[in-house]
Amino acid sequence: MSHPLRLVEIEGKGRGYVATEPLKGGQVIFRESPILVYSAYPLKRSEHQELGSVYSRYCAHCYKSLVSGTAGDCTALTCLSCSHPDYASFCSRNCQSLALSSTHSPFVCESLNYLRNCPLLSDNQPEERQVQARYLVTAYNLAMISPSAFQTLLSLHGNGARYMDIATFLHPIISSLPFPKGFDILSIGMSAGLLDKEMSNSFNLMEPRQESGKRGIRAYALYPNVSLFNHSCMPNACRFEYIDSETDGNNTDIIIRMMHDVPEGQEICLSYVRVNRTYSDRKKRLLEYFGFVCVCDRCKVEANSSQDESNCFDFGMKFVCDKENCGGTLAPLPTSADGCSSDYMECNYCGSLKNHKL
Numbered sequence: 001m002s003h004p005l006r007l008v009e010i011e012g013k014g015r016g017y018v019a020t021e022p023l024k025g026g027q028v029i030f031r032e033s034p035i036l037v038y039s040a041y042p043l044k045r046s047e048h049q050e051l052g053s054v055y056s057r058y059c060a061h062c063y064k065s066l067v068s069g070t071a072g073d074c075t076a077l078t079c080l081s082c083s084h085p086d087y088a089s090f091c092s093r094n095c096q097s098l099a100l101s102s103t104h105s106p107f108v109c110e111s112l113n114y115l116r117n118c119p120l121l122s123d124n125q126p127e128e129r130q131v132q133a134r135y136l137v138t139a140y141n142l143a144m145i146s147p148s149a150f151q152t153l154l155s156l157h158g159n160g161a162r163y164m165d166i167a168t169f170l171h172p173i174i175s176s177l178p179f180p181k182g183f184d185i186l187s188i189g190m191s192a193g194l195l196d197k198e199m200s201n202s203f204n205l206m207e208p209r210q211e212s213g214k215r216g217i218r219a220y221a222l223y224p225n226v227s228l229f230n231h232s233c234m235p236n237a238c239r240f241e242y243i244d245s246e247t248d249g250n251n252t253d254i255i256i257r258m259m260h261d262v263p264e265g266q267e268i269c270l271s272y273v274r275v276n277r278t279y280s281d282r283k284k285r286l287l288e289y290f291g292f293v294c295v296c297d298r299c300k301v302e303a304n305s306s307q308d309e310s311n312c313f314d315f316g317m318k319f320v321c322d323k324e325n326c327g328g329t330l331a332p333l334p335t336s337a338d339g340c341s342s343d344y345m346e347c348n349y350c351g352s353l354k355n356h357k358l
C-alpha cells in the first residue's frame, strides 16, 4: 500500500510511522482491510436479550447492519446448514455464498454449533469466554482458508503469557472441534498467543448509535499494519470506519485521517484509548491492555497536576466531540481533490459534523 508514511526506529518506542511529506488536516494517510473480523456477541442469546428480537443484527460475513427481520422472519438469508437467524444471517446472496468458503465455512458452522451446546463453556463461565472461543474458531479457520493471512496474524505483537490460564481452560473444548485431518498447529501455547494478539491489536467495530447515545460493539477486527502506529494521548491522527455505508465490499476497512496539519518528519500517533479519559484512567487502561506507561507531553503535564479529574489539559477543547455521552475524536472531513482542508470536523464515534471555522 502506498501512503505518505515511513516506518522508522523511534528512540525509546521501537518502530513508528513518520510523515514523509507535510500532511494536511483531513488527509487520508492510511487505509487497510482486516485480516479477520469476528462477532462480539456471545454464542448464545443471554437471558436479558428479548425473545423475538434479532439477536445478532449484522451480516455474518460483511458485518453490515441487517435492515429488516425478526427471529421468525423467513426472508432473512441464513446459513443453509445451521439455518437459524441467531446463528448466521446474511445481507445478500453474495455474502451468503462467499461466507461458505471463508467466514462461515463448514468448519466454522459445525464448530459454533458444537460450542453453543457445550456445557463447559456456558456453566459458571463469563460470557467473555464464549466470545474468546468464537475468536479461536475464527483464527484457526483463517489458518485453513488463508495461511498467509494467518502468518500475518502470528506476526502481530503478543506472546500469550498472560492468556495461558484461559487457553488451558479452553483447550479441551477447542480440541473437540471438527478440525481436518493433519491440522497440527492447535496447542495451548498457540491459542494463548492468538488470544493475546487479539487483545493487544484488535479494534472495535461499533453498532450504530442508539437514540440514548449508547453504542455497543458489533464485532472486533484485526488489521496487519495499523498497530504499527504508536500511541499518544495527544494524537495527530485518528481512525474512521464506515461499516454500514461503504459499498465496495471494503466496508470493514480502517481509515486513518489527520486531525490537523503536521510537518514532514513528525511521528504520526493514534490514541489507543478515548482521548477524553482522565490521566489515571488512561494510565490504567494502557498498562492493562497494552502493557506500557505513556510518557507523552500530555501525560507529563497531567501526572504532576493535582486536578487530574478535571481534564486540565486543553487538548480536549478542539478535538473532543462535545455531544452528550460521546467523547469521540474530531478530524476534518477528507481533503478535497486539490488538497484543501474542509471547514467541517467529523466525530469518529458518533459521526456528527461541526464547523470549526465558526
Ligand SMILES: [Zn+2]
Residues within 6 Å of the ligand: 059, 060, 061, 062, 063, 064, 090, 091, 092, 095
Ligand atoms: Zn453482508
Ligand SMILES: [Zn+2]
Residues within 6 Å of the ligand: 079, 080, 081, 082, 083, 087, 088, 104, 109, 110
Ligand atoms: Zn451455519
Ligand SMILES: [Zn+2]
Residues within 6 Å of the ligand: 232, 233, 234, 294, 295, 296, 297, 298, 299, 300
Ligand atoms: Zn500519554
Ligand SMILES: [Zn+2]
Residues within 6 Å of the ligand: 321, 322, 323, 326, 327, 328, 347, 348, 349, 350, 351, 352
Ligand atoms: Zn461524537
